Amino acid sequence: MMDLPCLQWQDHVAQKWIGLNPEFKEKFISMEEIDDVFKCALSLTTQADADFMQSISAASSVQKDSDQAAECRQKGNSCFKIRDYSAAALHYSQGICLAPQSSEQLSLCYANRSAALYHLQLYQECLDDVDRALKNGYPSHLSHKLQDRRTACLKDLPVGAKAGEEDGNPARGSHSGPGRVKAPSVQICPEAAVSSSVDKGRHLVAVDRIAAGEVILRERPYSCVLLAGVQEVKGKHGGAGRDVFGTESRRCHWCLAETLCPVPCGACSYSRYCSTGCQWDAWEEHHRWECPLGADLTVTGAMLQLALRVALKAGIENVQMARGPIGDGQNESESNSSGSNPCQSSSSDPYRSVFHLLHHVGQHSPTLRFLCAVTVATVCLRLSETGPPPASWTLTRRPAGGSVEEEGDAAWSPEPWLLGSTVLRHMLQLRCNTQAIVALQDAGAANSSVQSSREIRVASALFPTLSLLNHSCRPNTSLAFSTGIRAAPCGSETSADCSRASVAEDQRSARGVTVTVRAAKVIAPAQEILHCYGPHSSRMVTRERQRLLHEQYFFLCQCEACSLQEEEEEEEEEECKEQRPSSGGTPQGSALLCSKCQGSLKRSRDDGGSGFSCSLPSCGHRMSAPEVRNELQEIRLTLERAVELLEREKPGEALKLLERTRRQSGLILAETHPLQGELADATARAYATMGAWNDAASQLEKSVAAIGLQYGEDSIELAQQLFKLAQLRFNGAARGPALSVIPKVRRLLCLHLGPHCPELQELKAMEDCLRG
Template sequence: MEHPVQEWQNYAYNKWLHLPSDDKNKFSTASDLTESFMVCWAQIQQEEEDVLERLCCDLSVKKEPRAVLFYKQEGNKRFGRKQYTAAAALYSKAISHASPHTEEMAICFANRSAVLFHLAHYSVCIEDIEHAQEHGLPERLKSKVLQRQSECLERLKISDPSGGVFPKAEGVDPSKLHNTGKPEVLHLKSNTQLTNAACSLQLHTSSPKGRHLKAIEEIKQGEVLIQEDAFVSVLIPDRNTLSTKRNWDTGITNCELYCHHCLERVIASLPCPYCSFAKYCCQHCMDTAWRQYHCTECSLGEALLTVGVFCQTALRTVLVAGSNKVSELICRIRTSSVQDVTPSQQEVSASGAKYSSDYEAVVNLLPHVEHHKVEFRFLCGWTAAALCKKLCLNKLGEDVGALSLSEKHNMSEDERKCGCSSEPVVFGTAILRHMLQLHCNAQAVMVLQEEQEVPYSSVESQKSSRIATAVFPILSLLNHSCDANTNVSFQGRCATVRASRSIQKGEEVTHCYGPHKLRMSVRERQKLLKAQYFFTCQCDACTQEFASGDTSTDFCCPKCSSPLKGEDELHCPNAACEHRIRKDQLLLQLQHLEHTVSTTREKLQSNHIAESITMLKSCLSEAKEFLSPNHKILGEIYDQLAQAEASKGNWKAAGVHLRRSTRLVELQYGSSSLELGHELFKLAQILFNGFEVADALNTVVRAQQILSMSYGTEHQLVRELQEMKTCLLQLPGI
């Protein structure tokens, strides 16, 4: 989803291959990104506009009146089956397609209010009733809906005699009623160099490392180092569900579950009045998004889905920054020999200025022009030019659309000096720059989502899911390590960086970009980092692994169970065995096993418990024949067996399996890892339900320690653990 749809990529690559040699040479040797953008802009003709328009037709964000009835009927079906969460999501889809101030929209709000009442979301239910009335609720439904409103007020033990706005009487912020939680507000002691950072950090600059952060005092494990709101963030869409080539999709994606502005979880979204795609948790987020960027993006909906998340994030960055700031900084970059618009460490110290989480910091992130393949640079420039052309056409008649970028005789003297020709070329250059930056500086926003593995299971299973791409200028200062000393958690648009272990004074503060020593071999990590981030990692973990020369694998000898070693052909180091086998043969066997395990997960979700247990035990036997005893897939099998047994109420058997899974997770990810914390959370639930009081209490305490270090004490999981602990401590004999 980061990059354009494949057909556009193919079209751009073909265009590059057939580009006249003079233009190709001009693009390849361009001294700055404005020149590169101008080459691409000159190539965008009517044919290219038609291709983009055709691809846009395959994706739709328009309001479709027929979809209102479809999603309303599907919502009614789920409501009749008492599947209230699914019904709420489908009514929300119907609302997103309905036109404001119509009976259809009013009825959909009224229907959703009924669902919210059954889910005990009484505050939000009342809001939906108010929306239904605003959009023209039919008289025939008013008595039933107003009765529901009265019942909500009664349930909340609130009287509303004056007819005032209900949420104010409840004493909470009405703009956040839809959210499931807020980031814990942490008042960091002011850092003289950096905004949003603890005073224990200091900005440094060096030739090999660039800008980076070091500890100027000892930092304790769990200490908060950075808490930063994203400069921009974009929810990752599922293009398949928006395709016009499919029937309307009843599946629920992250775009239905999260606010498109603040990224908070939402149970009852408010739609954009003009498109069916953008949805918000409250009127405040909707108004803010419209003012900052959606007023421009709304009419580009299908085009933004076509050109991909990186291009949309780049455009949104420009829109949020504003044309004046973008023009000032892009022109300054072109006229500066240093190519640096953000204060250096020395400049910060001398002037008292701060490195801030603002557009200056964003625009100064390295685009790594010299490292990107020329074909990729052309794809980015070509896409930026096509988007700017469409933006110009959408604003036809305004100055931004009236100026041809090639008409330099119309430029002012100042514009000639910096080479910028009003908004289109500045915006295009900035979008191109940000697209190249995002390749190395985009931050995936990850959240924990409940995984409904087994219906009616008493054990919550959660998985980490990527919901958005964002830009965090301060967080981007952290260099990579394959064994980083921090971890990052997200609440909405806010990233919180905590120390994952003690950090000594003078030690660099690092962040793992993805490849971790406990998850990948050193060669896999090096290959990935070089391809995406253009550097050869020399962290302590990589240095030590290369020095050891260990070629051990995750496979074991099928004859004697010794760990196999080697690269393409693996060999058993046991002198009495010396068995050899090709690695690709074992990889194929592993792939087949992974597919079977995935199939059993689907059967668990469909409540085929007995069949799932039989299949999982067979998978376990097969895995033990050729995989290391610590292989992660064994942990997945044990985890699923625990879920299956728990669904039958066999808590003792479930506990045995989950203890084994927990041990493997600890070996793979470490004793203070988030992964272990989540596994211990599930184990605590099973032990709690099985009345293994002493073990449950010990597990709760350990899970609480790990998760609070990563998420803080106010996180939902930590609070649930505290509730379990309180309950256990009240039992006799404890």
């Protein structure tokens, strides 16, 4: 769904909508052109709107502040004293971002962070911070400490590593970027091609057989935006005293790579980067215009910020070309179900693909259109107040006998509304075409012997070619995201004999986000290449999937899974809804048991389907729908309490609760029910935390059976469970069982993540140890 503006701003715009003249409101509702919608909203937007936006964003100020920087440094010192160096480095980094340029507080934060990085054995990063501290006026009477640290770092630095880093900051007026080579934005394997039809629009098909696991597509986004506040890092002390850092503190705001020592923006306290190269790229593309808006963009939501970045990157010339005739004898046709581009796509002109994504302006509700349009208009007003227009939105003019005018002398041209209309277009498009970039986040205490993880959304991105893929509730592809370093070319993996020097050069020259699409099964020639937009046939029933897809993407899904399941689910759908857990559930593998004889419990047909009865005629036991619902809800709530106990490092209490719940659940749930799988997984985690590895493995095997039935024997979900099982068998020194499960895990991980994923390296190390 869209990341809408904050509630205060939504209420403000809602009041404007309520106050509109009925005739004017009807006129707005009838508008079908983006330009008309935006011009209408712009005519209603006043300075009072801009002032209100600025007032509610004041609580999220991004101004530099020496006092706040000092507080962060003190928090870092507290973590440093208990040897929690990672948390200390993050606190010092926050202080670095808050400290004014060339201030003593900035030098002290850099110096303290260098100490934390040294203890983390990040010697090159430590040397960089030593240099930065000295350049920013570190007290001379303390400089001997930094010199001693430099000497220790140089002693421990690997032979051949380059010491020192040029500390360029584009926010301070530098105009000479690192000059890095850009990687290709999209790579499609030779066995796939773009096709077009009236009913499906432009889409990808196989022109030759594509083997399972083969890379079909690698693409870097046209633009992306980091989502704030969705990730936490827990200190060694854990529990209530843990240190929590949002994604904005942990990841580069350009390439999304994780970093403990970000390079700050010189003008604001929010944006930070993993390197001066990423800092420069972001500054040139969008941040030099975002930075003056400060906290205003925190009010507007991620979708507007992403839409603004797309428009800033495109520039007025690309927009005007895209708004003109399509040319080359092409005609706009019906888009595919995702609203993807019906026009000619080209790696040399990716913006044309972006511009012609369907915006569905007539299908969004009038109030949502009004909210988006007024928000964009207000941001454009704020942007015009901060100075001249972005260089990419200024048509270059050369006066007679003179040179091209400087950026600071430029005026908004040709029309001030064009940028806003373009941003609004992209904002509406993104509801159907944005891609959530996900990553695994560690959960539980940092000092626990067992680490759990959960999938979180760290960014939103726009991938023009990925948007060509139509949806299927049972797709034939698997998606994986990488951040920080460019992936290998499409159809190949990094060569084993690739020199370390060339790999290092690749890492320096092509940082960024990449999506990799692999074939999850064999795809025959002429077969369409499909991926899932979220609602999957293994997680929810057909009508629920169709409802969610229609609400967000404005199409009624009739994929193969929906067509096959719709008829058989008409009678069974309500039963599946009662059985599935609150997180989604699945019609496959769900099974209710009769609490009296343990036979199958099916929905009654003779009472209008309002209850359940035992399938065995000799029993005939009945249960009402509310009784079944209450039983399942009680199991779910107990499971959640047990997981909470595990998070609080109380595995013994959690285990007692889980064992009691499993005995009770066995009276109504078959072993293959998804809830039984979740109970077994939590029980395995409790045993593992207590060091009972083999008991944990026995429980996890039950979860593996449920997962395999729910998601399929070739699913990534099963791969993840089997990987945990291999770890448990290895820790329990169960050599035979461990060696038997490793090949299964390897096959599935290669299928979905490729042969060079970190999990396969860990499996190889385990296998070598067991065989050795």
